[in-house]
Amino acid sequence: MNSIPQKIIVNIEDSKYLSWKLCLINKLKSLKSTNIEIDCKNLDLSCTDILEIISIAKENNCEIIGFCSTSLKTIVSSQSLGCKSQFIIENNSNETLKINEKSLTFSKTYFHQGTVRSGEYIESSGDLLILGDVNPGAKVSAEGNIIIWGRLLGIAHAGNKGNSQATISALQLRPVQLRIAKKVARGPKEKPQIGLAEQARIDSEEIIISPLETS
Amino acid sequence: MATDTRVILICSGKGGVGKTTLTANLGISLARQGLTTAVLDADFGLRNLDLLLGLENRIVYTAQEVLEEECRLDQALVKHKQESNLSLLPAGNPRMLDWLKPDDMKRIVDMLKEQFNYVLIDCPAGVEDGFKNAMAASQEAIVVTNPEVSAVRDADRVIGLLNTNAIKPVQLVLNRVRPKMMANQEMLSIDDVTDILALPLLGLVLEDEQVIVSTNRGEPLTLNSVNSPAAKCYLNIAKRLQGEDIPLIDPVEESSGFGAKFRKLMQTKIF
Numbered sequence: 001m002n003s004i005p006q007k008i009i010v011n012i013e014d015s016k017y018l019s020w021k022l023c024l025i026n027k028l029k030s031l032k033s034t035n036i037e038i039d040c041k042n043l044d045l046s047c048t049d050i051l052e053i054i055s056i057a058k059e060n061n062c063e064i065i066g067f068c069s070t071s072l073k074t075i076v077s078s079q080s081l082g083c084k085s086q087f088i089i090e091n092n093s094n095e096t097l098k099i100n101e102k103s104l105t106f107s108k109t110y111f112h113q114g115t116v117r118s119g120e121y122i123e124s125s126g127d128l129l130i131l132g133d134v135n136p137g138a139k140v141s142a143e144g145n146i147i148i149w150g151r152l153l154g155i156a157h158a159g160n161k162g163n164s165q166a167t168i169s170a171l172q173l174r175p176v177q178l179r180i181a182k183k184v185a186r187g188p189k190e191k192p193q194i195g196l197a198e199q200a201r202i203d204s205e206e207i208i209i210s211p212l213e214t215s
Numbered sequence: 216m217a218t219d220t221r222v223i224l225i226c227s228g229k230g231g232v233g234k235t236t237l238t239a240n241l242g243i244s245l246a247r248q249g250l251t252t253a254v255l256d257a258d259f260g261l262r263n264l265d266l267l268l269g270l271e272n273r274i275v276y277t278a279q280e281v282l283e284e285e286c287r288l289d290q291a292l293v294k295h296k297q298e299s300n301l302s303l304l305p306a307g308n309p310r311m312l313d314w315l316k317p318d319d320m321k322r323i324v325d326m327l328k329e330q331f332n333y334v335l336i337d338c339p340a341g342v343e344d345g346f347k348n349a350m351a352a353s354q355e356a357i358v359v360t361n362p363e364v365s366a367v368r369d370a371d372r373v374i375g376l377l378n379t380n381a382i383k384p385v386q387l388v389l390n391r392v393r394p395k396m397m398a399n400q401e402m403l404s405i406d407d408v409t410d411i412l413a414l415p416l417l418g419l420v421l422e423d424e425q426v427i428v429s430t431n432r433g434e435p436l437t438l439n440s441v442n443s444p445a446a447k448c449y450l451n452i453a454k455r456l457q458g459e460d461i462p463l464i465d466p467v468e469e470s471s472g473f474g475a476k477f478r479k480l481m482q483t484k485i486f
Contacts, residue, residue: 115413117375118368119342135371135411153411 007065011039012053024053028060036062040069047077054083109144116140116154123160136176145169155179164202169212173198183207220328223335223456224353224382228369230340232361233390234258236426236435237449238337239267243437244453246300250332253292255323257349258339259307259315268295269433270303277305278323279314288326297438302331313344317351324352342376350377356385357417362392362403367411374412386417388452393422394466405466418452419464420445 010027012020020043028036038053045053050067057064066084069075078085108126116122116130118137128142131149138154140146145167146158152170157179159166164181175187178200185200185207192198197212225238235258242254255278256264265271276291295301304327307315327334336353339345350356356377360370370387377385389408396402409416423445429436436446451461 114378117378118371120375133411133413137368137371 006033007035007037008033009037009039009068011041013041013043021052021056024056025060028057028062032061034063034065036064037066037068038064040067040071040074042070043074044071045069045074045077047081050074050078050081050083054081110142115150118154134170134175142166158200167199167201169197169199171197173200173209178207178209180207220331221333222324222328222352222354223333224338224349224356224377225335225359226338226346226349226356226373226377227340227359227366228342228373229360229366232359232366233420234340234359235263235267235337236430237357237359237388237390237420237452238264238335239435240437240446240449241453241456242268242301242333242335243295243298243435244450245333245335245456246295246298247437248453248457249300250457251300251302251330252333252335253302253304253327253331254335254337255327256303256305256337257320257345258337259305260309260312260339260345262305262309264337265293265303265305266433267430267435268301268303270295271433274303274305277307278319279307279311281326282319282322288330315348317348320348320352342372346373346376350380350382353382356382357388358385358412358414359388359390360408360412361390362397362405362408364403367403367408371412374414385414387412387414388417388420390420391422392419392466397466416463417455418448419466420448420452421464421466 008031010024012024014020015023036057054064064083066086067074067078068086068088070088072087075085075087109129110124110126111129112122113131115132116134116138118135120138122128122130122140124142124144126142127144128140128146130140130147133150134140134148134152134154134156136153139157140154141157141160143159143161143163146156146169148170150170151172152168152175154175155177156168156175158168159181162181166180168178168180172194173192177187178185180200180202183202183206188209198209199212200207200209225234227234238254242252245252254264256262259277265274270293273293276286278291280286281288281291292302292304295303306323324334336349338349358370358374360366374385387409389405393402397404405416405419421444423443425436425440425443426445429440436443437449440446441450454461
């Protein structure tokens with residue numbers, strides 16, 4: 001392996017028109033190298049995905065010597081299959097930089113335990129976690145996300161400095177009013193299902209409420 | 216001299232939910248159990264407690280004169296005619312509204328603590344200065360509310376303020392409960408109220424026309440008409456306050472109970 005001087009790095013990524021698989025097949029078609037390193041960028045790949053990449057390479061008479069990625073999941077997958085793997089902490093990619101910045105500013109989480117009662121106001125410069133109910137007449141506000149381990153019956157304002165990516169989650173979402181960034185919405189009229197945590201976020205310029213996904 | 220005096224604030228936030236009525240009836244009930252009780256009317260701007268107890272014409276001095284050392288405390292205390300264990304102390308004169316400060320309140324209550332087992336403070340409506348004064352000297356509180364959205368909202372606000380001032384325990388009295396309306400779900404249910412306020416329920420008081428009659432007469436219900444539904448509720452609250460374990464009435468059962476009782480009565484009359 002080390003006798004072969006030239007290492008070819010193949011980038012794969014998901015684009016709007018092309019999935020990473022097609023992208024890989026297209027690139028490997030023109031190559032006939034036994035010294036390929038796959039740069040998976042920020043793709044989250046599972047072990048099956050990695051195996052598939054290796055088999056695609058074989059079909060195209062190529063051999064993969066290793067993987068590199070900025071995704072921890074991909075690295076773990078490839079490493080567990082015994083491939084040479086390199087974790088890249090990327091600082092030249094704008095996208096990842098932005099994410100890093102975001103997580104930096106939102107790392108300050110304000111934690112409140114107990115019921116937030118009518119007339120009370122709780123504000124956080126980062127995320128806000130409330131262990132208890134937010135009663136009608138109370139207001140909670142955060143620059144980041146709001147998570148309520150209880151019922152939200154009052155007003156919640158996530159992303160109060162304009163972050164439209166912010167979300168509001170609660171075990172029972174029955175607010176008087178919801179605000180995310182500059183959008184305002186009235187609470188739903190119908191009672192939500194009991195035992196179903198919900199999340200409000202902005203989707204195509206509107207605040208929508210959907211069952212909370214754990215990701 | 217009583218060493219373990221309980222100083223209880225009776226408050227609600229919203230006006231007209233029954234703070235003063237509860238104070239008067241609780242005062243009488245406790246006095247009847249042999250406990251020396253003082254009721255302090257902190258709502259002296261619009262003072263009514265003396266009316267309810269029928270003591271209006273006996274007031275000579277108020278706590279204001281006591282603090283200014285124009286009279287002794289026992290001169291200002293108005294003893295109830297029938298229940299000698301109960302005394303009323305108006306906190307101030309309706310014409311001198313802004314003399315009272317939180318420290319004054321503490322001094323008065325400290326004086327009362329030396330003589331009484333219970334000090335009940337009738338708090339004014341609202342969350343402004345009057346409430347803050349009344350709260351200053353209290354150790355525990357009873358929040359009165361009605362099964363209405365507005366009363367519950369105000370009670371919630373008051374509970375928040377009580378919590379920030381470390382007043383414990385805070386208990387809840389749900390006043391003017393109409394069992395029939397609750398059974399038909401036309402009124403907030405007990406669970407609706409306790410869910411929001413998250414407080415232990417000290418008692419329910421049923422809606423009772425006799426309350427109006429007794430107010431106008433200046434004779435609290437618990438004094439004479441012990442058989443009225445509201446009077447029973449007040450007595451139960453007083454007993455629970457003393458640590459007795461008395462089960463809460465179930466308003467739904469009560470509503471069907473009324474009908475059943477009525478039918479029974481009809482049957483006995485006819486046959």
